Amino acid sequence: MRRRSLLIAAPAGLLALAGCGDDGKSDKAEAGDSPSPSGSPSSSAAPPPKIVDGPLPAVTAGQKFGAKPTVAKGSGDPSKDLAVKTLVAGTGRTVAENDYVQAHYLGQVWSSAKVFDNSYDRRTPLLIQLAQGQIIDGWRYALTGRKAGSRVQMAVPPTWGYGTSGNEQAGIKGTDTLVFVVDVQEVFNGKSSAKGAVVAQDDIDLPKVGTNTDGKAPSIDVPKKAAPKKLVANYVIEGDGDEVGENETVLVQYKGVLWADGKEFDSTYSRGQLTSFSLQQVVKGWGQGLAGKKVGSRVVIVIPPSLGYGDNPPQGSGIKKDSVLVFTVDILAKM
Template sequence: MRRLAGLIVAPLLLLSAVACGSEDKASDSASSQGGLPAITAGAEFGQKPTLAKGEGEPPKELKTEVVSEGDGATLKKGDQIQVNYLGQTWDSDQPFDTSFGKQPFDLTLGAGQVIPGWEQGLEGQKVGSRVEMSIPPKLGYGDQDQGPIKANSTLVFVVDVLKATTVPKSAKGTEVAQDNIDLPKVGTNTDGKAPSLTVPDKTAPTKLVANYVIEGDGPAVKKTDTLAVAYKGVLWKGGKEFDSSYARGGAPVSFPLSGVIQGWQQGLEGKKVGSRVLLVIPPAQGYGDKEQNGIPANSTLVFSVDILSASSS
């Protein structure tokens, strides 16, 4: 099972060299005029592209060209977005990854789910646009090999922005009584800040708990949905926090419900969008008898989860 900090099922986009750089946006409709590799086939939005190899030395800073501009909403941090993409390295004409012809890729912009070059290059673009980006190593995978991508590679992506949803900051709805003294208590603030999460000095439940803290009025979550959530996770034993979207800048996180631990899948399916949910997950539906990135083996996990939006691919 994977750690919740790595929820997205797109290994080559999961992340995290931290750096900053400048952005050079151009509105040229011909992808080769701005110095980036030419799109040699599938040039139209929605078509699977092919790219030529880059010529000369790659740009040292992030370079972004709008191949074709859409007329939809402008992307901003916190938006849940869906894209198709193709990626290759500057010195190759063969892709290392693509979603074209497969499943579109969902993410929340600004949540740190993808490499910094994506975060910076997509912010401010419009839904319906095709964008080409050249991403230097410091905004990509740096000096580490990443699967087929060699260390210190400049990355080139063609990205079609399919849709975007503005995600609320917090659950909102009707507070539900938390009167079971044997269960954790979750704060009911709706200001977008992390709620309190207090674990009692009791024996942990042996079965999954999935209770409303705040009941929203949105549609019921389906197991095939992609969700945007804000969450905090602590260990039942000792109440130590081990993961939190609030601690990473507060932007919500997007993930397909089918791609996370069993306790999340079973606990969130059927719950209403807009709700805050307490999850208490026994080891068998969490990480079992394996230690996971600081989470001890056989740990009971406690989460507060705000279900902010849900979309079907």
């Protein structure tokens, strides 16, 4: 089975750093061998396209949202502009530039109807940020302003696709217009929060975390007691999504404070920007604490020094040696 290609920028913040013994590898997701919309976007800074209604080839089967579509061969010459049409109108969150979009999609060549990639057969939607350099510009411009739950069809000329070089591996020439059908399942941004059932926080010896789901940073009240010696990872809000595997990449909101004084040292909420990372590329306490937890959940993690930064905290972080760290983490999605 082909893996999807991801081109995700390295996240900001301390959690992109591994713990002691970091091998210095980048936190970028490894590119796979599938020529997806994120595989090799054009590097040229093309001007914004004019968006038109068509022409677009007919969807001849699988017309319902979420069903694998069959799309006819393009008829005549495609538009030199970006053709976009909403086939099914959703009612969810509106997509904006730099949001993360979770979507199923099928892509084919206009002139031949050759399908070069689709996520439906993989049964795994693509999760990608709609940011320059992360995804082909056709997707950025076509999906912005659409709503979650929508099926969008687009015809992307080379200028806003893979450029004049095309994608040889996929059989895409530099003159090919590409046709996509995209089912936008979820949209995530800096206002996204966990969603699920609130779990009682009865242990007075552990931090208590706020349960607000309005996109604002939850409170973390650290007790004036000795910190636990072992890792703690408990649900604050339990979602109903799939469990996170120990080798998977997640999209999260988080906030970190020191057990010693409750001082915040890092937060996606403060930056207004989500973070994605592999559980194999962060401090051990994060990897172990989030593995097995459900997507959609908020988790409180208390990390002892041996599973955190130990005696080698990141320079300029405000974290002292052998600090116990406390995090609240909203697991928004798996990538």
